[in-house]
Structures are given as C-alpha cells and as structure tokens.
Amino acid sequence: MNRRWREEEAQAPIDLRLIPATLAVWAGALVGIATADRTSVAGLIWGSACLFLCLSVAVLRRVRWWPGLLAIGAAFVAALMISTIYWQSAATNPLTVAAGHGSWATLRLTVATAAEKLPSPFPVAAAPVAAAPVDAAPATRAAAPGGTGDPAQPEAEGTWLLSAQAQEAVVGDHRFAPAATISVMATGAIWPVLVPGEQIQISGLLAVDRYSVLPGVLLHARSGPIRLSRAPWWQRAAASVRRHLVQNASSLSPDAKGLLPGLVVGNTDGISPQLKADAKITGLTHLLAVSGSHFALLCGLGVLLLRRAGPRPAAAGGAVVLVGLVVLVGPGASVLRAAVMGGIALVAMSVGRNRSALPALAAAVIGLLLYDPTLARSVGFALSVQATAGLILLAPVWSKGLQRRGCPPGWADLLAVPAAAHVATMPVIAALSGAISLASIPANLLAALVVGPALVIGMGCALTGTWWAGAARALAGADQPLLEWIALVAHRLARWQSASVPWPASVPGVLALTGLLTGGLLALRHRRVRALTVAVITGAGVVLVPAQVVSIGWPPPGWVLVACEIGQGDGMVLSTGEAGTAIVVDTGPDPGLMDDCLTRLHIGTVPLVVLTHLHADHVGGLSGVLPGRSVGAIGVGPDRDALPAWRKVNELAAGQGVPVVGLPKGTRWASGGLSIEVLGPEGAFRGTDSDENNDSVVLMAHLAGIRILMTGDAQYEAQQQLLDDGVDLRADVLEQPHHGSAKVLPAFVAAVRPKISAIGVGRDNGYGQPSPKALAQLSAIGATVLRTDLQGDAAVCVIDGKLGTATRGAGLPAGSGKGGSGDGA
Template sequence: MKGAAPDPTAERIDVRAACAAASAWLALAVCTGRSVRAVVVVAALALVIGAVATVLARADGRWAALGLAAFCVALVLIPFAGRLFHARTSLLVALAARHAAVTAELTVTADPRPLAATGVGGAPRVLVAADARAVVAFGVRHGTDGAVLVLASAADWDGVLPGQRVRVDGVLQPPLDASATTVALAARAPPTLLGRPPWWQRLAGVVRADLRRACAGLPDLARGLLPGLIDGDTSRLDPVLQQRFRLAGLTHLVAVSGTNCSILVGALLVVLRRLRVRPGWCALAGMLTVAGFVVVARPSPSVLRAAVMACIALGGLARGRPRRALPALAAAVVGLLLWDPALAQDAGFAMSVLATAAILLIAPGWSAALRRRHLPGGLAEAVAVAAAAHLVTAPVIAAIAGRVSLVAIPANVLAEPVVAMATVLGFLAAVLAPLSLGVGASIAWLAGWPVRWLVRVGEYFGGLDGATVPWPGGLDGALALLVAAGAVVVLARRTGPRRVLAAGAAVALLVQLPVRSATSGWPPAGWLFVACDVGQGDALVLRAGPHSAVEIDTGPDPVPVDRCLRGLGVTDIPLLVLTHLHLDHVGGIVGALHQRHVAQVIAGPLAEPASGVADVDRALAPRGLHVRSPPPGARFDVGDVHLDVLGPPRAYHGTRSDPNNSSLVLRATVHGVRILLPGDAEIEAQQAMLAAGVDLRADVLKVPHHGSAYSDERFLAAVHARVGVISVGANNDYGHPSPRLLQLMARLGVPVRRTDRDGDVAVCGSPGHLTVSLHGVAASTA
C-alpha cells in the first residue's frame, strides 16, 4: 500500500559486515596471550587471504565477504601486535619481574574498585586502574608509559577522581595472568596528588556527589539504587539488593549500559518532535545529551561503549529500519576493538553487543507477533525486548557464573515499564542538583517511586528459592545453552510445541519455585541454634520466637548472612551481638540489617580494629543505633533466649591477638538447652576464665576462633559439651580447623559439625534429646 510504513521484520539482513566484525573479534580473542610473533603471523596470513579473496571477487562476488573478514582481522591484529611488543618490552615489565620498589607517577583512569580481599585487620582494599608517566627506581627517574593496576587501602584513595595525576610509593609485581600486559603496584603509602583532574572529571564528581545528597530523603534501598541507575555509582547500593538483582537478571539496571543512554536520548527526541523541532536540531540535542551522559557517568571504556551502542540502536530504530543498523554495529565493534583490544575478552562488551543486536534484529519481530495476538503495544515491546536480550546474553552469563536465571524475563517485563521514568527523572535530578539541591531533591523524590517498584521486583524475584539453576560454566556450558535456546526458539514457531513450552514455563514459575521453597525442609522444626554457613567467619542465630532471633556476629559478607536469616524466616532481631570487631565477625552487618528491625546492639569492650569500628558505625548510624559493652555478669532475656555474659573482665592488651581475646563470651539458654558462645577468645582469655572459676558448662559449644590451635584443652573439657560446632570457611588461608583441635575434641568425645563441610548447622530438641540438622554447603552459593 502506498505510504504504508515498512515492516522491519521483512527487511533483508546484510550479514557480511557482521561476519567480518565477528571474525576480527574472534581472532583478537584467540591471539590474546600469544607471542608477538604468533600475532604477526596470523595478521600476515589474514592479509594474504584478503588479497586473494579480493582478486577472486572480481569474477565471483561471493568471495568479497571473505576478503572483508580477512582485512578486518588484519586491521585489528596489526596494531595489537605493536601494542603487545611495546608492553612486553617496557621498563615497567622489567622492573616488575624484579619486584622493584619504585615511586611511580600515574594518571588514574577509572574510579577505585573495591576488592573482596581485605588488608590487615580487615581493612577494605581497592584496585585502581592507572597509566604510568614516570617511575623512580634504584635512585634513577625514567619516563615511561603503560597500564598499571594499583592495589591499595580504600581509605587512602577515597575521593581520588579519574584523570588525577598522583605520585605513589610501592612495589611492582608481574601480572598474575601471563597473558596480561598490565603490571601491578602494591602501594605502601597514600598517594600524593599532583595538580587537579580535568574539568569534566571534576564536573562528573560534583554531579555524582550532589545526586547522592539529593537522594538522602529516600528509603535506604532506593537511596542506594537511584545513583546506580543514572550513572553507575553503586558505592552506596545495598549489597544484598545488588545480589538479588543479579539473581533476578536485573544487574544491567545498575551497570552503565546503552539502555540508560537510549532512554535519555529517546525521551528528549519525543519531546522535541512534539514541539516540531527540525531534525538537524534534534540530532544536535541528541548528541549533546549523549555527551552529557558520558561526562556524568565518567568517560570510561564501558561508558563510551554504551554510548556507541545506544547511538546505533537509536539510529536504526529512528529510521524505522533497525536491521539496517547491523553494519553500523559491526563497524562500531571493529572500532572499539581497535581502541581497546582488551574488550575482545570482556564479558560486558560481549553482552552489550549481543543485547544491541537482539534489540535490532529479534525484538521487532517478536513485538509485532505479540501485537498480532492482541497484546497491548507497550507490554508487547517490553516482553520482546526483555526476552530477546535475555536469550542472547544468557549463554555469556552461564559461561561466567555457571548458573541460569529462571526469572529474568518476568522480572525484566515487570521492571521495564518504570525504568524509563526512573532514568529520566533521575538524570534531571542529577543535572539540577548542583544548581539547586532543593529542586534536585524534589525530582529525586519523584524518581524514588518507580525506584521503589524496582526494589520490590528485585527483592521478590531475586529472593525466590530456585531463582537460578546450576549450569555448566565455561565455553562448553555457553555452547550447550546456546543450542538449547535455539531449539526453544525453533519449537516455539509451531503451535503445539509452543503450548507445551508455555505450560512448562508456567509450571516452573508458578508451581516449582513456590513448592520448592515450601518443601525444602528448612528450617527444621524446633530449631534452637543455627551456625550459618558464611565462609570464614561467624554468624550464629538463637531462636527467640516466631520470626524473631538473637544474632551473634554477622560473618564477613552481607549476602550469606542475609540468605541464612531469610531461610530461617527471621525478620526481627531484638538483640544483635558483635563479639568483637574483626571483619569476619562484623563485615556482613548490612546483610543482617537488610529489611529487618534491630532493637539494640552490644559488643566486646575493645574498639579495634578501626576498620571494623567504622563499618559498624556506618551501618548503625542511619538507624539511630549505638553499641554498648556489657560487663561480666550482665543478663539479657529476649523472648525464649536467656543470655549470661561470662567475659571478658576487661579489654586485653599485649596478647597474641587483643581483639580476639577481648571477644564477648556468652552462654545462651534456649528452652533449657545451654550453648556456650566464646567468639574468638584464645588461650589467654580462656585461662583467665578458668582461673576465675567461671561456670562454662553447656550442652553445645561453638568452638572458639573457628577451630584454631589457640585453645586450652582444660577450657574445652570444662564445657562438658555434647555437640561442638565449628564455624569455618572452606579452603581458608589459616588452616582452620587445626588438626590438633580436632584431635582434642575427639579425645574429649565431643562430636563436631563444621560449616565448611556441612553448610548451615542447626541444633534442635531438648536438653535430654539433642539433634543436629544440616543444610548443605550448596545453600550458601547463590
């Protein structure tokens, strides 16, 4: 029909450029980690093939595709070989091989990233990407260049912006991965700032800081999530919510992606078109919006990649010919690989490209098909985009995580309608907050409502038992899932199999997940005490009543302790006990507080280490909670739990480990069952209690200090325990539990359960009939 809009699904797809880009990508990925000579040989071979194919194409045009692919391979490999040669022959690599102590002048290239591994006393550490400008080694200054990863204390680098030049002392280390070309620098002192960062980085810092201030009036979870949606700032995002988003397949919402940029530019274009602004001015406004987005979110490789992908997707959709954008996508892939060869093995890059391709090629057809089946247009587009993006990125996620989300599509469908509103309002708040904090806060308050919905969606779907299922990881797992997904798509084209697949999906989502949760057998009936499997640390729970418990320590990480408490149905913690402030006992405090009411907090008498004090204060301050230290003899009655404080009489100083020996030592009585909870008290503290004649008798012993060798046999014998529980992490660096300790427990005739082998350990029953139930180690692997 004359004037009818073209059907995007009926366009012929030109895949030659896409195949060429894929060939270049694959060649670069394979050559990463190879010798310079091998890369040069492959590049030369590609040039020869390209030349031969070009000659043959004069007679038969089908050879042109091969020639294009070969030349693209050579295009990315030739400069890569030069970079590789320069990196491997640089002064930095030579000094790193000697573990040289240097003073380095660096330019920071990205925000410091927190590390899971911690420093002395559990102090947080960060990884800082930087480019070298000069080094002073063995008394001689050398001008140099090359990428450096700085390993340092988080406190030392707080507030350091990308683009900042710094001088830092440290020891160079060779890369852990032989294929890497980046050396590491273990910093030994805080950095000295040289000059100021570029204006755009300072502007980005101001905007990001003011957006955080504008979000101050939002609820806890929304306050941390909104900046993540806008500029990727997840510094205050609740770690438990972050994990729930990961399980629900919503992680892309808090990672700077082409979606964020597309929404902003798309919203602007809709307004400008309504105002009948000329196309040229619309294009200029779109470019300025993309530039503003890049500045606010920081011009890192991931942000620039997102901006490129967003422009391609918008360009294709705006022209009504999304499939014609495929060559532009292919050209962008080649260009980005030329700019940063490391993207060839970057999972985020792979998912970004695949998702963009799916939105361009798959989503329009699926959306049209759903509309033909009378699904409303907005819902049809949301379902199509979510399903297409999840389908193509699931193999990459499975390869990395070894798991597949069963709830990603429904979670994204429910989240999609409010993402645009939250993004647009949040970006307005970010732009206006530096000009007027009050106006920015008002707009952030409006943005908080759709963000609250996203929190609810993420909490619900990410909190379902069985939200993800195990899947083989690595390349084999990715290929297997790709084949399975392809089979599902083929079968879904036919009416009969499509109905069977729909019924299976409904059963999985509406029956399997709730039934699995209800029939898991956990928690066991009549449980009194649970040692949660939180890795190398303590997180212990005493049942105080329905949905109520006394929590003893919180483990090293928020996610496992939240998982354990959620599995036990605990929503109220009338008393939180922190035996001492080492990270393996307080690092997970945010997880214990997550969506739970806490009435009071007590801790041991020693306010060390400083990092633990800071973590606890930071978590408790927003709730108006304060820590107090009870003396020996103090008693607490909390529901069904009675607690006696047995020690310490004072804070210890001058012992092998003052924080460990200063642990609160408690004896809990729950329905007549006595449980001794000595924290990490070591020989000095144990002997002091023995000398003071403290009554240590109990039915259950939480073995001190994760089963370390620093326990007195007389202390263990004085408990007369019938069951011992060791809270310890698998394959820990400390050798816990000690073989000597295990031998002592065996000699005393006390059976021992360990969280590293048994998972969550629950003690049930009565004084005359104790039983132990286990919730295997798989429970702690979300």
C-alpha cells in the first residue's frame, strides 16, 4: 500500500537551477539600496574585480561547481551595481537636491498613474475651534497645504496623490530636464480626472518623499494643472471605460458599489474602510483590487475561447487580453507586476508543467529586479512571487492528489489554489501583521465560488458602459449579488474571534513558521497524517464555523456607542456614522482586549483617540488601537502627572507616526456624522482628592440626533466646575463617571438626566464599583444601566430615531477586574 501511494505521488524533479541566481539578484538589490549612500561606483568596481578574481582561482583549480559560482556571483554583482547606480542617480538628480531645500518649482509633467485618493484621518473637516498641538508631538507626513490656489478651480473633498514623469523643471533661475518620476500631492476636482499620458504644467513646493525607496521627490501642488497635451487615444479610451464603470456602479448597494470598480479596474476609492479591514483579516484583500489572479483568470478565458483555433492563436489571444487589461487598469508598477505574475501562473495552471514554470518565474523575477531594483523592498512584490510560486509548486500537486481521490477537477482546483497561495505567503504576512489568518483559506474558498463570474460580468459592464448604458446597468445589477456574497464572506468570517491568531513578527518567528510549514508539508506526504489532518479540520469546521460565524450578530445595527469589555477600565467607541470608522475614548488596561473589541466592530479607521487622563486603566490598551489601523490623532487633556504613562503615550504615537494634540475646553472635532465638543476641565486641578481623575477630559458627542456625555473619571470637583459654568449637560446617554464610583454629585446626575448610563467596569474589581449609591441615583431617574462586567460589550443603538441597547454577553472570567485604576471607589 505504501509503495502504491509513493508511486502515485511521484513527481517530475523540479528545476531549481535558477533559484540561487534569483536569490543572489534579490540580495544584491537589497544590499545595493541599503548601502548606496555609503558606497561609490568605483568601490563597487574594485569589489567586483576581487570577486571575479576569487572565482577565477576556482576556475583554475578546476572546481566542479565553478560555472554555478560564477553565475551566482555575476548575478549578485550585477544587481548590486545596478541598484547602487539607480540610488546614486536619484540622489544626485538636481530635482532631488532642490527637494532637499524645499524649493519652489514649476514642472512640466507626464501623468504616469491615475490620481489616488488618500485616506484622510478626518473625513469631515474639523469644526471652527481646532485642537491645540502638544509640545514634542511626533512628526507626520504633511498633507497638501491650502487649496489649489486657483480660484476658478472647485475644491474636492480629500487629498489626491499621483505619479508623474518630470520632463522639465524650473527652479529659481535654473531650467533643466530632470527625467525623474515624482509624486504629486494636491487637492481639487481636476486631479482625479487627469488621464495617464497627459502632459501638464504645475507649480508648488518640493519636498523629500520619505516613503520612496530611492531618494524621491514629492511636489505639494499650489496651482491647478495646465493641460499641455492630450493623452494617447488608448489611454483616453481606458479612462472613459473606468469612469463609466464607476457611474454604472453608483446605484448598487454600498459594498457592491465599491467592489465592482475595485475588482475590475483596481479603483478602490469607493470601498468602505469596514470592508477593507474585514478583507485584511480574512485574506481577501487581493479581491478588492486587480491582482495576478485577475490577469490569470481573464487571460485564461481568452485562451480557452481560442483553443480550437490552435495553440498559437490561443497564445496570441491570451497576450492580447493581457495587454488590454494593462491598458484598461493603468500602467502602474503594481499592475505590471500583477500582469507578469498572472501570466506565469496561467502558464503553470494551464499546461501543468511546474518544471518549466518555476524557471520562468525565476527568470521573470531576475528581469524585474534588474529593471527596477526597488522591487526588492516591495512587500507586494514579495507576496506576488510567493503566491505565484505556491500556484506553481503546490497547487497542481494538491489538485491532482484530490482528483485521484475522487474530487472533480474544477472543485480540486478551487480547493488547491487558495490553500497553496495562503501557505506560500503565510510567513511574509505573519512578519507584517504579527498574526496568522485562520479564516483566509475558508474565506477564499467561499469567495472563489463567485469571483470568476463576478469578474467576467463586471468586465462586460465595463466594456459596454461607454456605448450601451442600459446593458451596462443591467450587467451591474446582475453582478450585485455576487459582489455582495464576497463582502458577506469578508464581514462574516472577520467576526470569528479566532479569525487570526498572534504570531511573533520577528526573524525567529518567521523562521519558526517557515520551518513548521515545511515540516507540515513533508508530513502530509504520509497517508495517515493526511487522514488525521482531514479529520481534525472537518471536526473543527463542523463545530467552530456555526458557533463562531453564523450565530454572531455583532455589531448591532444602528450602534452609536459601544462600551468595550476590557476588564477594569474604560474603553468606549463612538461611531462616526460611516462604516469602519469610529472615535475611541480611552483604551482600557489591556491592548489585546481593546484590539479585539475594535475588531469585532470592524473598525479600521480611527480619526481620533481621546485619552481622558493617564491612569493605566484608560491608556494601557493604546498599543492595541494604533497598529493596523489608520489613526488620525491622539487627543489628551491637561493631566501630565503620570510621567511614565505620558512618555509611553508619546513613544507609541511616534512609533506609529500619529500626532498627539491637546484638547482644551472649547475644542471641537467633527468626523462623518459625529461631532464632539470638549466641555472641561478649564485647566489642571490641584489639591483635590484626585487631581488626575478630575483632570479627565469631559466631552459631549452628537450623533444621529442624540447627545452622549463622556466623563472619564471626573469626580466631585470636576462635576461641580461643570455645574458652576452653566454648561448644558443634558444627554441621552451618560458614560458614568469613574466606573460607577460613589463620588458623583446628585445635582450632576439630575442635570444630565440620562436615559441610558454605560459603566465600564471589571468583574470582582475590589473597588466596590459600581457603587450602590451611583446605581440608586440612576434607578431613581429611570435610567437603563449597561455594565460591561455583567453584559460584556454593551451598545447604544438608534434605529428609526428610537434609542435602544444591545449587549454581547460577558466573556471575561471572574477576577478580571482586579488591578486597573489604582484608586478606590
């Protein structure tokens, strides 16, 4: 029996001869870019001469493997020299030098890519009173200053970023031809309608692009673009197709409206932050924009339709589809990379000759790295190469194995492809995110049921949109259920609490994961191990999927406030009314619990984190909010007494590039449908029972027609100050001061008179919180009390103008509330 299994699974030997050269080129490019600022071309020449001298000695001694050594050494040296020359050429470009001085420039540019809307940390402009910057706040990349500078140019919401080739530059009295690719950041309605290939003239301030691998240039445009020449006809036609596709998708449901342009032409502007966050958790981000799988699928369809005409017409048809897709989507670097990898994956999956496909992949990687050494530091490129390698080496073998065991060919490919891609990319993804997605394979399997039809129908919608609007709208409507299925898979599986598990994002962690995967793949060659693995996966799926995915209905519809179950402390989340976006008020003591709460709410964008004061039970979970999310700013009150906590907040903020701002009384912020106003304190308290607690930021939030009062740990003195100032404290919802402490004034509760009170508190906390006194006051006015110790995550909802509540159920064990605030009730 064992012999039969070994014979069935015997595969042709894999051609690995180009792999060492590929790794050498990659390493050479990395070393060249990393050391280019300290290396001269002359030094490289001398080093290369020494290397070839050593290889020559090996040749003279008739070392058997000298041809391989010579090839590997030549590949490394070639990549090293090319990357160094690239870097130094960029660094010495006069435009780069001018950018280092922040010079004003007028440039003649050729647009290289369509403008991409940058995610703004504050979707709605801040209200008239701005937040005050805090000293020593960490620096962040500047947004485009001012407007377009052209009074005739209408303003557009958001900031746009595009790449362009600088043909001519005027800096001061100097005119020169820089021949450099730069980034342009600007605001204005004209930028998103520029077409790649157009020549324009603009003026603005030059700056160093710190996000570029090579020394780069960023132009902050201060004028509207002057069009000098039109784009080529094929670029104009492609732009028209993209524009009409967005228009025809505008009548679809919110998720489908964003997914259709994203899936077909890579336009992700309409995809909600919530869907992006869920897709990231479930490993479906490759479906939100054009990837190698899109090229492979559509080119494969072209080859299939022309197969009867013979291999050459079929290959030519596939090539035509490939070129057409590149033009349609746009000639960006990621698109060209996806086209190359998709073409190789198509060859591998169609001919089933992984022996030939792997050398083709290696040759493509070598060529791409020598053409553009910056790809060596591109995470997207690394993931594309790994995914393609998985499709070449693993997917055909697994698919054939499934077919031998009775699985239909189509279903075998459906199961093998996402599993192979996930396993191949797992080490890099774990290194980036610090987590392993357990939901990725089932999510991709479920999404794969509709991706092909959705992409084909969407492409039909795009191609008919410019000349037959009725047909395009009908196709968009037909595609909507398929697109909604993809979104549903992402949303549902992201709610599974075990959708991702933590993994060390370090070199030892990556090496350990790689070793485990390699050992697992080798172990799966044995029949009994395979049978045991199938049994475990099947059992886990039968038990966990219904329990963790189907039954969970969180977050509830219409939620405006959620008190997170984070133990003894406060972690409050205020919805902005926009999917995936919320303001966080305090972060609790535990980063993991705070991150879990935000993940359950599908929050990917946090315009503002408010830290009411610096006690550990309010700021300890900050590191669970910042990584992996778009955070606009961290707002703080006057409390600076807890110096270690203050330093930690600034360290975390600096590490994530998030500014720290002060929130003095009168500060207003707005984001989406949410607006907040800081009511107090007027300044730092001194000589009270607890100055730190009384220094808590108190704010009033307005959303969906209701008022929400957030109080932190404000005690008697702070409450009395608000009453003395005559502040309108009336609110529908009250965050109970100091976790339901007894230190609350009856006059304060009477002034607020909330319908609902939310109390962030841990079980068996040892402080007697919430106190019977506070609960009695709330009962006397008929307020509904939400407690995180008894009810878990607790939500306040507004549906059809009516106020309601929903709870998720307590999940933390007894005793989880001990520790925390450090002061009693």
